[in-house]
Amino acid sequence: MGSSPAPFSDIGKKARDLLSKDYNFDHKFTLTLPSATGLGLTATGFKKDQIFNGDINSVYKGENTIVDVKVDTYSNVSTKVTLIDILPSTKAALSFRIPDHKSGKLDVQYLHHHAAIDSSIGLNPTPLLELSAAIGSKDLSLGGEVGFDTASSSFIKYNAGIGLNRPDFSAALLLTDKGQALKASYVHAVNPFTSVAAEMTHRFSTYENSFTIGSSHAVDPFTVVKTRLSDGGKVAMLCQREWRPKSLVTFSAEYDTKTTNATPKLGLAVALKP
Template identity: 35%
Template sequence: MNNSPGLYFHIGKKARDLLYKDYGQQPSFHFSYQWIDWNLDLSCQTESVVPGLHTALRFVVPDSGKVELRFLHDYVGITAGSGLKMTSHNHVGLDPAVHFSGVIGTDFVSLGTDIAFDMSTSTFNKFNAGLSFNCPYLVASLTLNDKLDTIKASYYQPLNPLTRSAVAAELKHSFFIDRTTTLTVGGQHALFPSTLIKARMDSNGKVGALVQQGFWQKFFLAISGEFDFKDNDRRRPKIGLSAALAP
């Protein structure tokens, strides 16, 4: 029996993937022309160097990159690493922040934390904590983010594994910075084995949908759109295009 709790980013991942993945969210660098946004995000992971130990690399071209060590074993999951970033003179330098996350528990329930320490200022620029509950019928999580300013509760429920039908919801509340509460709900369904459709809406008036098409069981292309009913200045949808290559 596998008792591994996974890694910290697995906490709430199924709900996040349904509600946000492939919808065209951009990192700090992206190209924008009118209503089209794009970026290039590459990641890879090596096989186990020793049992349970992996090396992961991620590059957001041409803005930044990150190298990370991941250790996954029974009852514990640990990640540690540092980053690369592009300086103002187009030179790559070491990011002064180091990252660490750890999770303890089982595949049923787990508890973890995620921190980042800025060595140049000797301060913590990230401190998160999370709790996850997993069973075949639902996945629920509770996390504290933004240095414990934001609380998120997420819920994911599979409906039909054959058609990948599922629903998810996320409730987010900020205590101090903007003191807002946002509810996001969404669902997904596979029309065909290689064609997945998703839709979501939130309490701020944003509605989004996407169609993802798989090719050759390895390559996936998704077209997404989002419309903000409360944005009086830009009454037009945002269109996004994303591609992924499965290992």
């Protein structure tokens, strides 16, 4: 539904993506092998410090069904089965991890012309209940989310926000951390090649303010350079190159200007898709 509002989790997403997406200060390698039969395979390796982790993920996409199975280096098996249009405009997903018998979860999403509703319930005796909703349109949406832990009979989260999306800019205002913080974000497309973004957070309990600003610039159709600066003195940059169709190499770096004798953080991510 092109006129439907995005889910509540997407409010402020454009600014978050510009400021944080694809930044990686470790070593990551991803190989994706698509298939014309609907069965795809993805292998991922991730090295952080001196520890190497990896997983193999297979995804089968049918007409109304998606089956996602992932196995990691610790022999944990994660499975997610998604059913699309089981009811009009409704999508349901059942997920669980083996051997964690308490990890089962059921997610249901409903999209209406003027509403987007997401719900989640844990499949165990003391489930975690989550509900989020957004109303409006693709240009202007207002929503909120709550999470309730039946084990402790307490709310673990309740947030609210409003988002405005236009072709050349996007703005969002979010009340987060159980009403303890107010977050404002803005992203603006200066021209077809360059965008800038800013995010500011105010905490009511401590009266502290923090901010992050960043930019993204397309050097050419295959190369993107991003920069980021936070009030904490951390400066970061990213350079991503599509060296063949859908295959990316990304170099990231971050330096903390307020730390004496700080060593820059460097990261490299390679994603291959034949």
